[in-house]
Amino acid sequence: xxxxxxxxxxxxxxxxxxxxxxxxxxxxxxxxxxxxxxxxxxxxxxxxxxxxxxxxxxxxxxxxxxxxxxxxxxxxxxxxxxxxxxxxxxxxxxxxxxxxxxxxxxxxxxxxxxxxxxxxxxxxxxxxxxxxxxxxxxxxxxxxxxxxxxxxxxxxxxxxxxxxxxxxxxxxxxxxxxxxxxxxxxxxxxxxxxxxxxxxxxxxxxxxxxxxxxxxxxxxxxxxxxxxxxxxxxxxxxxxxxxxxxxxxxxxxxxxxxxxxxxxxxxxxxxxxxxxxxxxxxxxxxxxxxxxxxxxxxxx
Numbered sequence: 001x002x003x004x005x006x007x008x009x010x011x012x013x014x015x016x017x018x019x020x021x022x023x024x025x026x027x028x029x030x031x032x033x034x035x036x037x038x039x040x041x042x043x044x045x046x047x048x049x050x051x052x053x054x055x056x057x058x059x060x061x062x063x064x065x066x067x068x069x070x071x072x073x074x075x076x077x078x079x080x081x082x083x084x085x086x087x088x089x090x091x092x093x094x095x096x097x098x099x100x101x102x103x104x105x106x107x108x109x110x111x112x113x114x115x116x117x118x119x120x121x122x123x124x125x126x127x128x129x130x131x132x133x134x135x136x137x138x139x140x141x142x143x144x145x146x147x148x149x150x151x152x153x154x155x156x157x158x159x160x161x162x163x164x165x166x167x168x169x170x171x172x173x174x175x176x177x178x179x180x181x182x183x184x185x186x187x188x189x190x191x192x193x194x195x196x197x198x199x200x201x202x203x204x205x206x207x208x209x210x211x212x213x214x215x216x217x218x219x220x221x222x223x224x225x226x227x228x229x230x231x232x233x234x235x236x237x238x239x240x241x242x243x244x245x246x247x248x249x250x251x252x253x254x255x256x257x258x259x260x261x262x263x264x265x266x267x268x269x270x271x272x273x274x275x276x277x278x279x280x281x282x283x284x285x286x287x288x289x290x291x292x293x294x295x296x297x298x299x300x
Contacts, residue, residue, distance in 0.1 A: 041057070043056075067255070071255050073257070075255055075256055083175065084288075086172055091183055092183050094180065095187055096210065099184060099187040113180065114177070132156040133156075140156065161253075163250065167240050179232075182224045194217065223293065226295065238258070240259060241262075247262060247267065257281045261274045261277045
């Protein structure tokens with residue numbers, strides 16, 4: 001009887017300990033997702049009560065929204081497929097290189113690498129807006145003018161020829177986030193004796209060491225970094241608007257799905273349509289996350 005009582009007490013303690021997390025998760029994650037899914041089947045202008053219209057929002061999005069199909073979706077996929085894998089690979093290589101140097105300089109350099117991800121808001125926008133400013137005082141324009149490579153300043157942030165490329169560069173620059181720290185931690189926690197045994201068994205160089213020892217030994221950290229890269233790149237959107245100063249961005253050159261959601265939700269107040277876009281974005285993120293799970297998940 002005492003044993004059963006102890007089990008019950010342990011179960012109640014576990015429930016009491018985890019209940020705040022489940023309450024917060026349900027309130028701020030599950031409920032908003034369910035509400036967005038429900039609103040995606042309605043016409044809702046944020047003033048009148050939502051009106052059920054079935055799949056009309058999704059049909060309009062995929063067949064009638066020319067901006068979405070011609071600009072937003074291609075821009076989002078291009079941006080994500082470059083920044084996601086590019087930032088992920090850059091994070092891993094940087095973490096591996098830092099793991100090869102002593103503790104003190106490694107800590108200092110890791111902090112330098114991580115800092116841009118913490119200043120990815122106003123500070124980052126101001127910095128890069130000055131660098132790519134469209135007048136003669138902008139750093140890039142100033143250098144090009146002094147070298148006589150151009151005769152007048154280039155409107156980098158207002159030109160569809162440059163905006164997306166600048167967004168990609170800025171995003172890669174700030175891609176060293178928590179995924180980078182997780183990879184660095186995973187590499188540092190690998191037992192050095194594993195490497196010694198591997199070289200005895202026939203490993204001949206650092207590349208084989210990375211492929212056969214490092215990556216298989218830190219799959220949880222690799223998976224975490226991959227998921228964070230997927231979510232981070234598909235959530236990106238403020239960067240293009242912040243750099244160009246307008247939403248929609250000039251000629252939709254930097255328009256991503258998040259910008260399209262903001263455009264319809266908070267500028268046009270078509271909340272039902274914006275909810276449909278957000279649900280489609282959620283599905284895309286889920287599919288890419290499943291790919292990451294297949295690549296780095298533990299096989300059971």
